[in-house]
Amino acid sequence: MDKAARAVRRSSVKLLSLGGCHGDLNVLISEVKDMRNTAKAFLNAQNAASQDFLKWASNEENRAIQDVANQLAELNLAWSEIQREFIEHIKEHKRMFEMVLEGEKHVFQAKNNFVSCEQREYKIRKEIKKAFKKASSAELQILENRLLQAERAKDLAQIEVGDRHQENEAVKLIRIKDGLLKMSESYIDYAKKCSVIFEAQRDIALQLPDVHDQDLHDIKYTGSGTTKFVVQEAKEKVRQYRRKSDNLHQSPHQSTFEPPPPYSPGEYITSDTSLYSSPSFTSNSEVSPRRPPNSLSSQGRQNTLDDDAVWDSDYEEDLTGAMGGAKI
Template sequence: MEKASKALRRSSVRLKSMSSGYQELSMVISELRGVRSTAKAFAEAQCSAAQDMLKWSLTEENPAIRDTFFQLSELSALWTEVQKEFADHLKEFVIQFEMILEGEHHVDQARTHVAASERRAVKIKNKLNKASKRGNVEETRQLEMKLTEAKDSCDLAQIEMSDRIQENEGVKLIRVKEGLLKLSDSYLELAHKCHIIHEAHRDIAYQIPDVHNKELHEITYAGPELSKQAVLTAKDRVRLYNRHAEHAGAPVHEGPPPPYSPPRDLCNTTPYNPYYTHPFYISPHTFGSHETNDENSSNRLLDSDTQTHLPTNPDVTRHSDYEDDLAGAVGSMKP
């Protein structure tokens, strides 16, 4: 059904643009509009799925599931906003081609004006020949003056058409280059922000406790503060992202780069994690009402890849910011 709808739409565009002679350019505009609408639909589908996952998690008794999807819903809202911005950039790219098409129509108008001037001059010339054969001197003189004016108008129209064509070709190059550069920056911005958001997404997922070879009452969830910090950090990095500063001073390569081999001491280094540069302690949540004296249930220092157990700090207490946020979310989700 979708393929048939697409084929019908493309055929409709070709039929509408057949008289203008710009079928391919009209097809480009139509397809770019389709790209934008599809991108918006994809963003909306992701947002809807994230909302449904949040609703499901709020029905669960497991605090790790509730907290994880609550924080992921925050990232989903941020990701939806980023994709909407990208869709707006796509619209700007479509506008560039629409303006190119408008310029082509202006050139056509100039050509039409030249053709009309030439037809008028030919018509006056035919009348002049007939008047000369009849020997009407006064009519011949008037027609000669009109023919001179028509030729001057035709020459002026030719000059205007030539200038319009040259101007249009120059403007076309400017619009194509500007549009492509902005589109590239838009994709790069989307990629960078996608990396930031889904890096935080992965870090939140890492906070879900492992249950292998453990009893349920032995499992502790120590992720609320770290998950919340990952979301806040992602929001700040997305907000402070500057596409121009990101590429400022970047060299323009005129050829392929030279062969490069990374140093051996850098091959096995651990990737830098920007979220947990400054570690902090948190107290664990416990599943159910069971209690345990296991030393592994003490306060932990967590990063995105490993969990390092540190000595218990009795002076550290868990903040209630997350609980307040989650309680508000639960209240807002109930009918």
């Protein structure tokens, strides 16, 4: 049923675009719109499931399940806000294609104007040819003036087509590049924040006690403080990431990676398309004398630090210390 509805929607968009030569672009915009609507539906479904889980857990007698459900519902609020932010980026992505379509329409209008001027000139030439033997000199003079005006209008329309086309191609390239970069950054932010939220969810789920080979009445739940801390930590990490990403103005191709001393950047740059090469080895599988044997692990540690560099390093606390050494 969904496939049929999608096929009907795409066909209707193409039919509405007949005569405008922008059918594919209109279908693309329609698909991005559908992508945003699907993301909103997924968000609503998650919220409904979270509320149903909380409602069910509140009627349970198990205190561990109640606490975990409460903290997961709190965590879901932060996750919902992240998704709403991402959905807004999809809306901006759709707006970018709509602006491209607007520029294409301007070029299309300029081309139509040129065709109209060309047809008008052709029509006047035919009139002059028919009236050459019958019309008076005054009438011929009028027709010739009309022809000169039509030729001038055609020349101006042709110039406008060239200018509009050149300007539109430049602006289109700028908008497409900027839009794709912003959407890529949005997906990266979304993935990073998703990792934070669901790593926290995993840590909360781990606080549920194990009941293997134990009497249920002898098991005590001591993870309520930890689950609260995990939720607050996840919220703080998301907030810190949002603040850092908003202040980020560095272009994607500019890397802040610096090789560890005493090596120079030239040793890491190769002639191939990759920016940094892996540690070089000699033909007999021995480590090159230019790098000590532990250079590989040092680079690995550096890459690991680079992956997590977006998070605020000042917000690193020991879980056990924060919970006052509570046993979990």
